[in-house]
Amino acid sequence: MLIDKLVSRIIDLDSPIVVGLDPRLDKMPQKLRDEIFFVRGKTPEAAARIFYRFNKAIIDHIYDIVPAVKPQIAMYEQLGVAGIDCYIKTVSYAKSKGLLVIGDIKRGDIATTAEAYSHGHIGKIEIEDTVHKAFDEDFITVNPYMGSDSVSPYLSDCQKYGKGIFVLVKTSNKGSKDIQDLITVDGLPIYRHVGNLVSEWGNDLIGEHGFSSVCAVVGATHPEEGTILRENMPHTFFLVPGYGAQGGTAKDLQGMYNPDKLGIIVNSSRGITEAFHSEEYKTYGEHNFAQAARDAVLAMKRDLLG
Amino acid sequence: MLIDKLVSRIIDLDSPIVVGLDPRLDKMPQKLRDEIFFVRGKTPEAAARIFYRFNKAIIDHIYDIVPAVKPQIAMYEQLGVAGIDCYIKTVSYAKSKGLLVIGDIKRGDIATTAEAYSHGHIGKIEIEDTVHKAFDEDFITVNPYMGSDSVSPYLSDCQKYGKGIFVLVKTSNKGSKDIQDLITVDGLPIYRHVGNLVSEWGNDLIGEHGFSSVCAVVGATHPEEGTILRENMPHTFFLVPGYGAQGGTAKDLQGMYNPDKLGIIVNSSRGITEAFHSEEYKTYGEHNFAQAARDAVLAMKRDLLG
Numbered sequence: 001m002l003i004d005k006l007v008s009r010i011i012d013l014d015s016p017i018v019v020g021l022d023p024r025l026d027k028m029p030q031k032l033r034d035e036i037f038f039v040r041g042k043t044p045e046a047a048a049r050i051f052y053r054f055n056k057a058i059i060d061h062i063y064d065i066v067p068a069v070k071p072q073i074a075m076y077e078q079l080g081v082a083g084i085d086c087y088i089k090t091v092s093y094a095k096s097k098g099l100l101v102i103g104d105i106k107r108g109d110i111a112t113t114a115e116a117y118s119h120g121h122i123g124k125i126e127i128e129d130t131v132h133k134a135f136d137e138d139f140i141t142v143n144p145y146m147g148s149d150s151v152s153p154y155l156s157d158c159q160k161y162g163k164g165i166f167v168l169v170k171t172s173n174k175g176s177k178d179i180q181d182l183i184t185v186d187g188l189p190i191y192r193h194v195g196n197l198v199s200e201w202g203n204d205l206i207g208e209h210g211f212s213s214v215c216a217v218v219g220a221t222h223p224e225e226g227t228i229l230r231e232n233m234p235h236t237f238f239l240v241p242g243y244g245a246q247g248g249t250a251k252d253l254q255g256m257y258n259p260d261k262l263g264i265i266v267n268s269s270r271g272i273t274e275a276f277h278s279e280e281y282k283t284y285g286e287h288n289f290a291q292a293a294r295d296a297v298l299a300m301k302r303d304l305l306g
Numbered sequence: 307m308l309i310d311k312l313v314s315r316i317i318d319l320d321s322p323i324v325v326g327l328d329p330r331l332d333k334m335p336q337k338l339r340d341e342i343f344f345v346r347g348k349t350p351e352a353a354a355r356i357f358y359r360f361n362k363a364i365i366d367h368i369y370d371i372v373p374a375v376k377p378q379i380a381m382y383e384q385l386g387v388a389g390i391d392c393y394i395k396t397v398s399y400a401k402s403k404g405l406l407v408i409g410d411i412k413r414g415d416i417a418t419t420a421e422a423y424s425h426g427h428i429g430k431i432e433i434e435d436t437v438h439k440a441f442d443e444d445f446i447t448v449n450p451y452m453g454s455d456s457v458s459p460y461l462s463d464c465q466k467y468g469k470g471i472f473v474l475v476k477t478s479n480k481g482s483k484d485i486q487d488l489i490t491v492d493g494l495p496i497y498r499h500v501g502n503l504v505s506e507w508g509n510d511l512i513g514e515h516g517f518s519s520v521c522a523v524v525g526a527t528h529p530e531e532g533t534i535l536r537e538n539m540p541h542t543f544f545l546v547p548g549y550g551a552q553g554g555t556a557k558d559l560q561g562m563y564n565p566d567k568l569g570i571i572v573n574s575s576r577g578i579t580e581a582f583h584s585e586e587y588k589t590y591g592e593h594n595f596a597q598a599a600r601d602a603v604l605a606m607k608r609d610l611l612g
Binding site: 022037074077078080081084088106107108114116119120121128129130132143149150172173174175178182193194197 | 328389390391416417426438441450455456488496503
């Protein structure tokens with residue numbers, strides 16, 4: 001079970017941290033931008049090249065202290081073909097360094113379409129009698145709004161190829177209340193219903209650590225909801241965004257751990273990769289952006305583990 | 307307002323039909339496959355090339371009888387970079403023939419990420435002091451699960467660039483009941499709440515035909531729900547999937563029109579593009595797949611308009 005690999009790496013490294021690789025062009029080091037724009041012009045291809053060089057340096061500086069990275073595909077997809085190429089290369093490079101990759105793609109569609117997403121991202125595609133991999137992330141994030149039949153293709157591929165998914169349950173943003181917090185006639189909010197579905201979907205994919213490869217996304221910004229979800233989803237592993245920049249603190253995560261102090265992996269994106277822009281790491285200089293990222297991970301680790 | 311252009315084209319052509327371009331490799335004409343695999347090998351690049359050649363022929367045969375096409379990005383994305391390139395070229399070719407393009411991407415994410423999707427798909431991306439377009443669809447489909455702040459970046463770009471979105475409200479698949487049909491304490495199912503949000507989001511984008519550029523996806527397989535939604539969303543235009551292959555009939559659509567017999571555009575994908583495989587169009591031969599598609603559109607038009 002892939003979830004066992006993730007939990008083992010968290011235990012071995014004592015690091016329930018995933019670094020979000022969500023590059024923003026205006027936050028890239030000036031020297032890196034100048035150098036690549038000079039050669040390639042101010043093009044989407046150049047921007048994608050800058051992202052890749054940046055990601056590679058970040059990965060080289062963190063691969064031995066975190067179990068996973070989480071590239072957000074939107075940041076790449078906005079650049080079109082060159083961006084998708086950069087996303088795929090980032091996934092591949094991270095895996096070559098032993099990192100697990102959570103593709104933050106939040107896809108969701110009806111059965112045959114979900115199958116195409118699943119085959120492309122966590123399965124295999126067949127071209128006549130040949131077999132190919134397209135994206136090949138380890139885990140992907142999935143949107144549940146369209147219901148069980150929109151998720152089942154991913155479950156098949158999780159079984160078949162030893163992959164995993166994180167389903168949106170209670171997201172970190174303020175607007176998550178608009179639909180996810182609506183209370184149904186049985187007194188439960190929507191996110192609890194989704195949580196119950198996620199538990200069900202994961203029943204056949206529970207590994208030796210007691211967690212399923214069908215996981216949930218639960219925002220650090222909702223500590224109470226997270227605590228209730230943990231109580232009701234003992235076998236579900238949580239990906240927790242919203243720590244740091246969005247306001248979630250180490251204290252907010254306490255109720256989301258299980259009694260063994262396992263069960264979550266906490267994401268930080270800008271707080272790590274853009275640390276070199278912050279007051280705290282200013283003295284590093286922008287050429288040391290990757291070292292600043294490493295030290296920001298170590299600081300986050302101290303903060304989380306107390 | 308872009309929605310006016312869509313409604314006008316529907317009126318002019320007397321054709322509330324959008325053709326879904328969701329190519330499946332095993333359904334492509336054998337001769338087209340053989341020819342391209344021979345030259346390019348059995349690769350994702352070859353598959354993408356086959357899709358593009360197929361789409362181009364379909365578009366050439368339908369651009370004068372339908373207002374829009376709807377490529378489903380998953381079918382392309384599964385092929386990786388080559389697939390995304392094919393998707394973008396398909397969008398561009400359809401637009402060059404005067405078709406409106408609804409990019410069926412069903413994206414949904416928190417604000418900064420939604421902004422990246424929006425800029426890439428319906429807005430513009432800035433690379434230093436230069437401006438580029440990546441996907442450039444006219445409309446895209448959007449998933450509402452993450453709430454208002456996850457949708458607002460698209461609304462800004464709809465205003466700024468004269469684009470539109472279709473938000474999932476009640477989807478055509480069976481599993482749509484799992485979350486969308488849950489009843490809240492005020493007696494309304496979730497899809498009604500989402501419908502109300504969509505109406506609200508669209509208030510500032512209502513055009514001269516009385517419809518907003520913020521539209522809804524409502525499955526043909528749910529005639530009762532569609533009728534209730536129409537009554538409660540008089541200014542919302544509906545994209546209606548689920549006609550034909552999924553079981554929706556012309557009769558099921560009656561309650562979704564407004565009193566002027568406007569307000570919906572009905573999607574058919576396989577029913578049109580794969581018509582040449584059906585019993586009805588078998589005599590055409592696979593080399594006439596595009597002519598079969600055209601005649602299937604005309605048959606659908608007769609069926610819808612009665």
